[in-house]
Amino acid sequence: MATVSLRNLVKAYGKTEVLHAISLDVADGEFVVFVGPSGCGKSTTLRMIAGLEEVSAGEIWIGDRAVNHLEPKDRNIAMVFQNYAIYPHMTVRKNIGFGLRTSKLSKPDRNRRIDEVAAILSMTDYLERKPAQLSGGQRQRVAIGRAMVRDPAVFLFDEPLSNLDAQLRTQMRLEIKKLHQRVGTTVIFVTHDQVEAMTMADRIVIMKDGSIQQVGTPAEVFHQPANIFVAQFIGAPSMNMLPARYAGGQISVAGQSIKATLPLPDGSDLTVGIRPDDLLVSAEPALFAGIVSVLEPLGSETLAHIDIGGRDLIATADGRSPPAVGARVHLAADTANLHFFAPTGEAVR
Amino acid sequence: MADTQIRASADALLRAPTSPRGPRDPAAIIRWTLLAMGAIVMVMPIVYMLSASLKYPYEMYNLNIIPKEPTAENYTYVLSDGRFYRWFLNSFIIATCTTVSAVFFDALVGYALCKFRFRGRYIVFIAILSTLMIPTEMLVIPWYLMSRTLGWLDTYWGIMFPGMMTAFGTFLMKQFFETVPDDFLEAARIDGLNEFQIWWSVALPMVTPALSALAIFIFLGNWTAFIWPLIVTNSQSLYTLPVGLTTFSVEQTVDWELIMTGAALATIPTLIVFLIFQRYIIRGIAMAGLKG
Numbered sequence A: 001m002a003t004v005s006l007r008n009l010v011k012a013y014g015k016t017e018v019l020h021a022i023s024l025d026v027a028d029g030e031f032v033v034f035v036g037p038s039g040c041g042k043s044t045t046l047r048m049i050a051g052l053e054e055v056s057a058g059e060i061w062i063g064d065r066a067v068n069h070l071e072p073k074d075r076n077i078a079m080v081f082q083n084y085a086i087y088p089h090m091t092v093r094k095n096i097g098f099g100l101r102t103s104k105l106s107k108p109d110r111n112r113r114i115d116e117v118a119a120i121l122s123m124t125d126y127l128e129r130k131p132a133q134l135s136g137g138q139r140q141r142v143a144i145g146r147a148m149v150r151d152p153a154v155f156l157f158d159e160p161l162s163n164l165d166a167q168l169r170t171q172m173r174l175e176i177k178k179l180h181q182r183v184g185t186t187v188i189f190v191t192h193d194q195v196e197a198m199t200m201a202d203r204i205v206i207m208k209d210g211s212i213q214q215v216g217t218p219a220e221v222f223h224q225p226a227n228i229f230v231a232q233f234i235g236a237p238s239m240n241m242l243p244a245r246y247a248g249g250q251i252s253v254a255g256q257s258i259k260a261t262l263p264l265p266d267g268s269d270l271t272v273g274i275r276p277d278d279l280l281v282s283a284e285p286a287l288f289a290g291i292v293s294v295l296e297p298l299g300s301e302t303l304a305h306i307d308i309g310g311r312d313l314i315a316t317a318d319g320r321s322p323p324a325v326g327a328r329v330h331l332a333a334d335t336a337n338l339h340f341f342a343p344t345g346e347a348v349r
Numbered sequence B: 001m002a003d004t005q006i007r008a009s010a011d012a013l014l015r016a017p018t019s020p021r022g023p024r025d026p027a028a029i030i031r032w033t034l035l036a037m038g039a040i041v042m043v044m045p046i047v048y049m050l051s052a053s054l055k056y057p058y059e060m061y062n063l064n065i066i067p068k069e070p071t072a073e074n075y076t077y078v079l080s081d082g083r084f085y086r087w088f089l090n091s092f093i094i095a096t097c098t099t100v101s102a103v104f105f106d107a108l109v110g111y112a113l114c115k116f117r118f119r120g121r122y123i124v125f126i127a128i129l130s131t132l133m134i135p136t137e138m139l140v141i142p143w144y145l146m147s148r149t150l151g152w153l154d155t156y157w158g159i160m161f162p163g164m165m166t167a168f169g170t171f172l173m174k175q176f177f178e179t180v181p182d183d184f185l186e187a188a189r190i191d192g193l194n195e196f197q198i199w200w201s202v203a204l205p206m207v208t209p210a211l212s213a214l215a216i217f218i219f220l221g222n223w224t225a226f227i228w229p230l231i232v233t234n235s236q237s238l239y240t241l242p243v244g245l246t247t248f249s250v251e252q253t254v255d256w257e258l259i260m261t262g263a264a265l266a267t268i269p270t271l272i273v274f275l276i277f278q279r280y281i282i283r284g285i286a287m288a289g290l291k292g
Helices: A042-050 A092-100 A107-120 A136-148 A166-183 A194-200 A218-223 A228-233 B002-015 B026-053 B073-080 B082-115 B121-133 B136-150 B156-163 B167-177 B182-190 B195-223 B227-232 B241-248 B256-291
Strands: A004-013 A016-026 A031-035 A057-062 A077-080 A154-158 A186-191 A203-208 A211-216 A240-247 A250-253 A256-259 A268-274 A280-282 A288-297 A301-307 A312-318 A328-332 A339-341
Touching (some): A016 A042, A016 A211, A042 A077, A092 A107, A092 A136, A166 A194, A203 A218, A211 A228, A228 A268, A228 A339, A240 A312, A301 A328, B026 B256, B073 B256, B082 B156, B082 B167, B082 B241, B082 B256, B156 B195, B156 B227, B227 B241
Parallel strands (some): A031 A186
Antiparallel strands (some): A203 A211, A268 A339, A288 A301
16 A cells, blocks of 8 residues: 655647646555546556656655655556456456466465456356456456555546446446555546546546546535536536626525625626536525426436526425426425535636 | 149259249349359369370370270379379478468558557558569569579478568458557556567467468468579479479470379468368458458
């Protein structure tokens, strides 16, 4: 196990800088998830930590060593790739043991280690099979096994669940989390799926355009998003955003006034954010009113798209007795759950 | 009763049209005719070679396919000539060594050109490809001058060196390595393998169909090579089979029946190689075409 520290990490291809001075400290044994849209630089950061991409500027520390100039094999890391990268011509045993080829372990010790890892991953019965004879989930387990067998200081996962179907993804998510709890190794996990990030991470690093937008626990990034991007990226469906104006201790939004004290000058424009979970369809007069345009039943609840004078808001309605499309409804929200963003996009509290 | 039903079904099957649009579909007729003509053109020389190898000399210039008096004497004569075995062995050694070398280096260079980013990579690739446009006949003179200067004339090495690495093989292997995802190589890099080990243990096993196809192409090409072995060798003991067979043709007479017999015998290894590995050849050609 080891800490990982990124210090002003920069990646440039020619004159194009794709990562802008990333700094982050990952604690020993922590499960950190990098999340962001395609092209945000999360995989590039991971590949730089692995030593598969050169660092243009800045430093990477694993434990007490700066590893910028070390070969991938000398960094004491293991990586699981999106397409598993398990060798099709080798059996599961050989695939898992591949990382031990360069170790000084004797053959019996090597086999014992492979058997241990296979047992942890419930793959003992499949050790003599070839990858083509395995399901997607089993292949992913082999890939994880190959990473585990070397007992690395840091596990790097590059979107390892993207190729799995929804059900298997949920199952593997749980298995990886259990595995982390069991082995306690530092994990850096890259995904574009915010649900994966929320469910697995000790801390989430949200990236956009080569910069870190926010680092925090799942609860922090959900309840206290640092900016509009984070607020809209985390949470499904996305946070509702309404233009508003702040004056005299009142926020005017969609024809309503809300009392609030914000560190903004009088007359400032701002954006009010309300999560669909916090905006409830109500029969009683409430904060907003509008017409139901679309319903998305989810079983226990129904997502209702409400048109409030030309703006579409997503609200939550009861799953058993949702409103009818075209009905006029009221939308209630606890003002304590509202989020405010300055014109720069930064959160205002 | 059941027997009658089975017979009726069989009759129905036999009457079933051979193509979706029926047996008299003009397009199908043209297709099959062209195919048959092509097959005849390809097969006729082989049939004639086998036929001629079973004929006496007096019947040699008759174009009949079936000999009037078939004889195995030509085979007995050729197989009792010790030189034939020597030439056969020479061809085998040369074709095998050249194949091993070419497959090794073509795969190595193809991998480097495909998976490494370095300055001039594209130029090197184009330069290698451009040699494909130069016919062997044009290369023979520089090869000969080089062999003479370096003392390689009339040696195994002299026969083999031009084929130890091939532009076609490099191109073929490069195209195939494109299909190997970089993740596999990066995973091996993290696992501590050096670049040669990655190529050998990870990349090569993933392109075995291409390697097999390339090996067959090169083996067949060298087995049947004639011009260069003829030019570079003087000693009969170093002749390859195609060159050795020409000794049956002397100034005044040509023993066609013996040449045809030798050629028929020489075909056997190539036929065996082809029959065993034909699926790799076809897959190799198809995949190279797709990637190209």
